[in-house]
Amino acid sequence: MEIIIIVIIVFWIIGKFADSSESNYSYDNSSTSYPSNPTLSIRKSQDEREGRWYVVKLRGFFPFKVDGSYNFVYSLLDTTDGDDNAHPAFTFVPQLQEDDNMAFQFVNEGVYIPAYGGWEDYTQAFQIPVDLLSLAKKGKRRLTLILRIYPQYVNTFDINFGFGGESAIFHLTKDFTFDYQNPGYEEISENKENIVKYSIELAISMANIDGNYDNQEKEIIKEWITQNSKTFNEDLKEWQHDSELIEIFEEAYEHALQEIVNQNLPISEILNNLKQIADTKSKHDAIDLCYKVLAADGNMDREESNLIKFIADELEIQQEELLAMQDQYIISMSITEKSHTEEDINSILGITNEMSRGEKIHKLKEDFSKWNSRLNVVSSQEEKDNAQAMIDLISKELTKLR
Amino acid sequence: MSAFIGIDLGTTFSAISYIDETGRPKIIPNKEGQNITPSVVADRDGKVEVGEYASKTWAIEPDKAAARFKRVMSDKEKRFTVGSNQFSPAQLSSFVLKKLIQDTQHVFGDIEEVVITIPANFSNEAREATMEAGKLAGLDVNFIINEPTAAALYYAFTKEKDLSGYYAVYDLGGGTFDISVIKVSGQDIEIISSNGIEKCGGDDFDKAMFELVEKKYLEKTGNKIDPRDFSMNDAEEEKKALSNREMTRAKVGRELIEITREEFIDSVAHIILQTELLCEKTIEESNIKVSDIKEVFLSGGSTRIPKVLESIEDTFQMKPTNTINVDEVVALGASLYAAYKGDRSKLSAAGQAAVEKIKILDVTNKFFGTLAIGFNESKNTYESRNSVIIEKGENIPISKTESFYVIRDNQESIELTVTESMAYQEDPQWVKKIWSGVLELENPDFVREGDEVLVTYSYDDNQIMNCKFSYKDGEFVEVDLSMTDAGNSDNNGDEIEVI
Numbered sequence: 075m076e077i078i079i080i081v082i083i084v085f086w087i088i089g090k091f092a093d094s095s096e097s098n099y100s101y102d103n104s105s106t107s108y109p110s111n112p113t114l115s116i117r118k119s120q121d122e123r124e125g126r127w128y129v130v131k132l133r134g135f136f137p138f139k140v141d142g143s144y145n146f147v148y149s150l151l152d153t154t155d156g157d158d159n160a161h162p163a164f165t166f167v168p169q170l171q172e173d174d175n176m177a178f179q180f181v182n183e184g185v186y187i188p189a190y191g192g193w194e195d196y197t198q199a200f201q202i203p204v205d206l207l208s209l210a211k212k213g214k215r216r217l218t219l220i221l222r223i224y225p226q227y228v229n230t231f232d233i234n235f236g237f238g239g240e241s242a243i244f245h246l247t248k249d250f251t252f253d254y255q256n257p258g259y260e261e262i263s264e265n266k267e268n269i270v271k272y273s274i275e276l277a278i279s280m281a282n283i284d285g286n287y288d289n290q291e292k293e294i295i296k297e298w299i300t301q302n303s304k305t306f307n308e309d310l311k312e313w314q315h316d317s318e319l320i321e322i323f324e325e326a327y328e329h330a331l332q333e334i335v336n337q338n339l340p341i342s343e344i345l346n347n348l349k350q351i352a353d354t355k356s357k358h359d360a361i362d363l364c365y366k367v368l369a370a371d372g373n374m375d376r377e378e379s380n381l382i383k384f385i386a387d388e389l390e391i392q393q394e395e396l397l398a399m400q401d402q403y404i405i406s407m408s409i410t411e412k413s414h415t416e417e418d419i420n421s422i423l424g425i426t427n428e429m430s431r432g433e434k435i436h437k438l439k440e441d442f443s444k445w446n447s448r449l450n451v452v453s454s455q456e457e458k459d460n461a462q463a464m465i466d467l468i469s470k471e472l473t474k475l476r
Numbered sequence: 477m478s479a480f481i482g483i484d485l486g487t488t489f490s491a492i493s494y495i496d497e498t499g500r501p502k503i504i505p506n507k508e509g510q511n512i513t514p515s516v517v518a519d520r521d522g523k524v525e526v527g528e529y530a531s532k533t534w535a536i537e538p539d540k541a542a543a544r545f546k547r548v549m550s551d552k553e554k555r556f557t558v559g560s561n562q563f564s565p566a567q568l569s570s571f572v573l574k575k576l577i578q579d580t581q582h583v584f585g586d587i588e589e590v591v592i593t594i595p596a597n598f599s600n601e602a603r604e605a606t607m608e609a610g611k612l613a614g615l616d617v618n619f620i621i622n623e624p625t626a627a628a629l630y631y632a633f634t635k636e637k638d639l640s641g642y643y644a645v646y647d648l649g650g651g652t653f654d655i656s657v658i659k660v661s662g663q664d665i666e667i668i669s670s671n672g673i674e675k676c677g678g679d680d681f682d683k684a685m686f687e688l689v690e691k692k693y694l695e696k697t698g699n700k701i702d703p704r705d706f707s708m709n710d711a712e713e714e715k716k717a718l719s720n721r722e723m724t725r726a727k728v729g730r731e732l733i734e735i736t737r738e739e740f741i742d743s744v745a746h747i748i749l750q751t752e753l754l755c756e757k758t759i760e761e762s763n764i765k766v767s768d769i770k771e772v773f774l775s776g777g778s779t780r781i782p783k784v785l786e787s788i789e790d791t792f793q794m795k796p797t798n799t800i801n802v803d804e805v806v807a808l809g810a811s812l813y814a815a816y817k818g819d820r821s822k823l824s825a826a827g828q829a830a831v832e833k834i835k836i837l838d839v840t841n842k843f844f845g846t847l848a849i850g851f852n853e854s855k856n857t858y859e860s861r862n863s864v865i866i867e868k869g870e871n872i873p874i875s876k877t878e879s880f881y882v883i884r885d886n887q888e889s890i891e892l893t894v895t896e897s898m899a900y901q902e903d904p905q906w907v908k909k910i911w912s913g914v915l916e917l918e919n920p921d922f923v924r925e926g927d928e929v930l931v932t933y934s935y936d937d938n939q940i941m942n943c944k945f946s947y948k949d950g951e952f953v954e955v956d957l958s959m960t961d962a963g964n965s966d967n968n969g970d971e972i973e974v975i
Contacts, residue, residue, distance in 0.1 A: 166851055166858060168883055168925050206851075402905055442753050447898030449674050450599045451908045455551055462675050469746035469753070476749070 114248035135192035161210035211258035265351035478588030482810025487651025491807035499830035519559025526575035535709035550602035570612035589818030597672030624656035626809030649776035686711035875934035
């Protein structure tokens with residue numbers, strides 16, 4: 075699981091920008107004798123160890139008549155559909171957002187520029203962490219980077235979602251293309267209803283795998299529908315239930331129930347549809363719902379386990395991530411040799427026939443350490459017993475292999 | 477002379493020791509003349525009885541007695557029925573402590589310092605409950621010590637020649653298994669790495685024996701076992717019998733059930749394997765090779781089981797060091813620790829001279845962290861993540877500071893959490909929250925996203941962890957988390973007489 079704790083993000087980004095703010099804004103008086111207009115250059119960074127970055131460089135001389143310090147404010151717009159139909163680019167990184175929203179903004183404060191001064195050679199200004207952007211649509215996108223310069227005393231900028239900036243004393247733009255591989259926020263929003271519908275269909279398929287759709291499973295799906303029928307009320311600043319959405323989802327639920335009775339709920343088709351429109355989080359949410367349904371009876375057999383693995387494979391969720399999600403539910407299930415077949419147990423433990431003996435031993439040893447450390451963390455006796463049962467299962471499997 | 481007492485509060489048996497006038501640790505027998513006392517509490521006419529007789533009551537009338545409560549020491553809600561009373565694990569443990577003190581106080585008089593031992597992987601709640609038990613028993617317990625550390629201390633102290641190098645302490649008792657790798661130079665002991673399994677010990681072997689007999693009895697008679705015909709105590713006896721024989725015949729009512737050693741070994745192989753896995757992990761964590769270990773010291777009654785000894789030999793590629801008193805070494809080490817930590821001027825001259833040489837360098841045996849909002853790249857979303865501040869295996873004392881950041885402008889408060897876990901863990905589900913609080917920010921209007929919040933954890937050698945969360949303007953929340961603090965208790969076991 076690729077997790078970046080916020081503290082790391084912050085150090086990482088500050089580290090990236092620190093160099094630029096210290097050295098890149100030095101200037102050369104003599105350069106004023108080689109006047110050129112300011113221009114931006116954007117190149118993909120070759121170093122991809124920490125994700126993909128686009129390096130922004132700046133050169134040229136500014137038409138400022140007096141020496142002074144300025145705030146350099148960079149915004150990003152998705153202009154694929156034309157400048158008149160531009161969309162904001164968002165980011166999850168708080169340090170790279172506008173004050174009141176999540177639109178991308180990077181500010182380099184107090185840059186000293188002498189009269190008619192600047193940079194003769196391209197000098198790095200900052201880097202754009204493109205993997206941490208959220209764009210309107212999936213695919214090859216044209217992005218426009220906008221540099222707006224304000225006097226240093228101006229620290230509230232007339233920029234909203236990347237638009238505006240009329241009071242800036244200088245503007246500069248540069249286009250570049252970027253292949254955005256996730257579903258865009260507009261697509262997700264447009265498809266939210268369908269994503270929820272497909273997730274409900276998947277959950278009902280999961281519930282029905284044993285041919286018995288019971289009340290507990292029904293409750294879980296209904297509760298999930300309620301949770302996913304909330305919309306954010308901008309005026310009240312709170313999440314509220316959307317009765318229209320509830321109605322749509324209830325209908326989808328009833329329809330799926332009917333289809334399953336008619337044996338007309340082809341799981342591959344649902345998965346294919348979901349895969350086309352869902353972002354990673356929605357895929358995780360769908361699998362999480364399936365696990366909730368699966369765990370409702372406190373049991374997990376091989377068929378259920380295989381189905382959820384199939385779903386995860388189709389949705390391109392890594393096996394490692396799937397097992398991490400599974401663990402959250404295993405802790406509330408009692409899995410023992412008495413209640414499960416050896417095949418069920420191997421499936422739950424992620425042991426496959428394709429694995430070599432060495433790989434199986436390695437995996438089981440890691441799982442032993444994992445569950446042993448969890449014994450100290452879980453609080454209820456039931457969870458402790460379930461964790462202990464996992465330790466016993468793992469060591470029994472290992473005994474057979476050693 | 478004041479007494480320095482060490483108590484091994486075990487899952488199945490407990491023992492008490494003190495430092496005698498010659499400066500050596502010594503076990504004090506209970507009033508029944510036994511060096512170890514079963515950790516079992518039974519009801520006898522409204523009074524509680526601890527020890528051998530209580531153990532017999534537990535075997536035949538389980539609703540009148542309680543045993544193995546140490547295994548659920550961290551469960552604050554758990555209550556055991558003993559006759560007409562309901563007791564928490566801490567209360568039951570306090571009865572065992574009372575019994576040990578009552579039976580032996582005539583030997584040592586006033587107590588100067590008392591140390592109770594705990595398994596290496598005890599959670600903070602279980603540690604607190606142990607201290608609470610001490611308090612309920614009327615003891616002023618300032619220190620607790622990990623069982624393998626106590627055993628290591630005893631071995632280092634009593635070896636005729638000075639030890640030098642890496643050693644393993646293998647502690648398989650009635651309920652838990654602990655393994656430690658220590659580095660010893662004379663009487664300087666450095667704990668390199670410690671691990672434990674919460675539920676792995678003699679009881680599990682007894683249970684395996686019971687289940688074997690139960691299965692065969694069912695096959696033979698078609699009936700379930702009547703507990704009056706065959707109990708866990710009987711299973712323990714059959715287990716012991718197989719230490720010397722290839723086959724035993726368990727008497728269940730009128731039937732004789734044959735169990736071979738091979739069958740028994742098969743049924744416990746996975747339990748023994750768990751100990752082997754943990755030994756491998758501990759050696760790996762210590763960054764040494766098996767061949768670097770000079771000796772393996774034993775502790776706990778289950779190390780007498782031949783198959784366990786074989787497993788130790790296979791794992792460490794050597795025979796463990798022969799010890800007679802494996803049931804007592806933890807208690808003996810604990811009294812040495814009491815002398816080491818206490819006011820040494822109260823020791824005899826010989827005692828002072830003996831303890832003066834001891835030096836213990838311990839390590840943290842858990843990861844300590846805090847919860848912060850982090851970016852989960854695979855889900856493309858922000859969520860609560862655990863951020864480790866002090867890692868497992870760091871030398872104590874230690875102090876570490878990490879920077880975190882306010883996530884939005886005008887934030888009014890910051891939620892604070894202290895977590896612990898046995899393994900490096902980012903997922904909040906798999907960490908234990910041992911403290912939580914709030915830092916209210918005085919001037920939210922001036923709070924800006926990205927403002928720094930410094931989190932400092934300092935863990936001292938008295939197992940007190942000071943956690944300080946400070947905001948840039950000098951606003952802070954500071955808390956001392958004693959890993960040995962009893963806290964407030966509403967339990968009351970004082971009024972019950974222990975016999």
